[in-house]
Amino acid sequence: MEKTLLLGDEAVALGAIYAGLSGVYAYPGTPSTEITEFIQNNPLAKQRNIHSKWSTNEKTAMEAALGMSYAGKRALVCMKHVGMNVCADAFINSAVTGVNGGLVVLAADDPSMHSSQNEQDSRFYGKFAMIPIFEPSNQQEAFDMMKVAFELSEKLQEPVLMRVVTRLAHSRAAVEIDDVKEMNAFNPSTSRGWVLLPGIAKKQYAALIEKQTEIKAAAEKSVYNRTENYGNDLAVVACGIGYNYVKEAVENYGVKGIKLLKISQYPLPEQAVLSLTKDCKKILVVEDGQPVVEEDVKRIVGDKAEVLGRLTGDLPRQGELTPDAVAQAFGVKIEEDFKPAQNLANRPPQLCQGCGHRDVYGALKEVITKYENARVFGDIGCYTLGALPPFQALASCVDMGASITMAKGAADAGLFPAIAVIGDSTFTHSGMTGLLDAVNENANITVIISDNLTTGMTGGQDSAGLNKYEAICIGLGVDPQHVRVVVPMPKNMPEITRIIEEEINYNGVSVIIPRRECMQTLKRHKKK
Amino acid sequence: MKKDLILCGVGGQGILSIATVIGEAATKAGLFLKQAEVHGMSQRGGDVQSNLRLSDTEIYSDLIPKAKADLLISMEPMEVLRYLPYLNKNSWIVTNSKPFVNIPDYPDEAKLFAELDTFPNLKKLDIEEVAKSIMMPKSANMVLLGMAAKYLEILSVDQLKEAIKTVFARKGEAIVEANLKAFEEGMKN
Secondary structure: OEEEEEEHHHHHHHHHHHOOEEEEEEOOOOOOHHHHHHHHHOHHHHHOOOEOOOOOOHHHHHHHHHHHHHOOOEEEEEEEOOHHHHOHHHHHHHHHHOOOOOEEEEEEEOOOOOOOOOOOOOHHHHHHHOOOEEOOOOHHHHHHHHHHHHHHHHHHOOOEEEEEEHHHHOEEEEEEEOOOOOOOOOOOOOOHHHOOOHHHHHHHHHHHHHHHHHHHHHHHOOOOOEEEEOOOOEEEEEEOOHHHHHHHHHHHOOOOOEEEEEEOEEOOOHHHHHHHOOOOOEEEEEOOOOOHHHHHHHHHHHHHOEEEOOOOOOOOOOOOOOHHHHHHHOOOOOOOOOOOOOOOOOOOOOOOOOOHHHHHHHHHHHHHOOOOOOEEEOOOOHHHHHHOOOOOOOOEOOOOOHHHHHHHHHHHOOOOOEEEEEEHHHHHHHHHHHHHHHHHOOOOEEEEEEEOOOEOOOOOEOOOOOOOHHHHHHHOOOOHHHEEEEOOOHHHHHHHHHHHHHHHHOOOOEEEEEEOOOHHHHHHHHHO | OEEEEEEEEEOOOOHHHHHHHHHHHHHHOOOEEEEEOOOOHHHOOOEEEEEEEEEOOOOOOOOOOOOOEEEEEEOOHHHHHHOHHHEEEEEEEEEEOOOOOOOOOOOOHHHHHHHHOOOOOEEEEOHHHHHHHOOOHHHHHHHHHHHHHHHHOOOOHHHHHHHHHHHHHHHOHHHHHHHHHHHHHHHOO
């Protein structure tokens, strides 16, 4: 069989293509971005004309994928974990409508917050929606499970969630590739179940509840949930990549006597968990993320066994799992050979040399020193780095779009000047609705849409509103005289600072659009 | 045999190209391999690393346990110190000696090198200077790989050279030759 070296993300992508995918819908977000990029560049995906253009946000992605499923085709939605919050409405309801063509939702979680603002665990969402969840433990499973997930989705007529974490998404290993499946034929649904009027929704929800037996049975007999028996001293429930760290402890540190239940498909198989208590009085739960399974195991075993994990402090409550943390949970003492380094400084990421965002912050910093209570509300993107030295210019960074709405709320409370800094792609993702709120109340805010013509932070993907920003702002009702475009370059600094000051002093909504191409995409364009 | 490597440096210095070459060689040699990379925010001038694990038996964890790395390959001298918890007394350190100063509190260089020199298994070289001297300024990372080649053990020099040819093939013969030359130059050190 053919073997290829693939990132976890790429294994997911290739698995989906080989499973007969017709379309991927996604908004870029670390660590999920490479899935869609792989499909965009894959020759078979091109030949099959698989849809792979970026969506404006995770909600539009989820809904479009649901539409493709309605039409009978297999669709994939990809996002980082916080994207699940954005698409939650569509996601939860897709379990109530059910699906037609297979629908897999891929959430890439980021325990340890390598590139994120929280470490929420997407398995909660799967439980919440009452649908099957797959959690591969390695790249091969990520590839193989895609086919299984699409098949299960079509069998149950329900969406299926696949959850990966950063360490799998961004780690490479050789993957064996099997046969390519045909794509589904066009076959639009005729079911009334898609119309979630209360009368129909009640029936659909009852049907979803009834399917739980089948969903549970699928997990109980899943080939991805299995027991490995090394003894009866301690039972271990190892989820997703947690399994790898347990195996590492067995092989590297000679941990003995465990009864290991590997979990990669949910809901948690209750019978398998219960059977652990026959021989073992202690169960250690090893999961990368929040204690989702730990709580479930406690519920299942009651007082039949003591349950250990992140909640009991046997594993750290926060942060991704490491081979060391898991070995320590088995009582292994980790010894380091060297003392901590003396001459080591932190090296946080920073804006590229020559980046337009630098000029924006340079100008902002100069202007706002004139106002005692000036606050700059930030957003999600490269420009969040404006919170770090040398700029230290941001008062907040919360979620996609929050800069504009938080500035508005603060202005409502009397803050002046309230300034929002948001990137072009983030603005179309979730900033436009907030701007409409501000316009409707003529809030006294100054919005800076720092437009670098791309989605920069994730490596330069298409920006949904390219060349449309003035039109969008004016269309939403911002006075055209207060939609100002500047070119953020050091030589334009006097003009930019003057315009920022003018618009701060204008009592109402103003938008300033500093526009210059991202240095990263510029470099790439020059190479071509 | 099993080899655990950490590649490190500053985002944009090209550590992933080194990883790609080793990965290609390992795959061709039929070895098991896991390579955890850093993507995303840190790639913008922050500290970056890649855990590379090579073995003739199955590998489980994508991450290297503490004190278990056999070899640290660093594109930047101070970055070496960030990964000390992963090294042991037998580990080898192969590093660029040219500091990349993009932070205001970069340590005093004399003190930094004094600390680095306390490690007996350390090889350092100004790879950027070497790359410039052979008119291949963009191939400094291959100079570093050449320096590290003999400590890799699980892969031969020929296997690494073949991998350089494969990885850079699509960029043309001249680029392949440049990178091979840089690699050989590194091996001399």
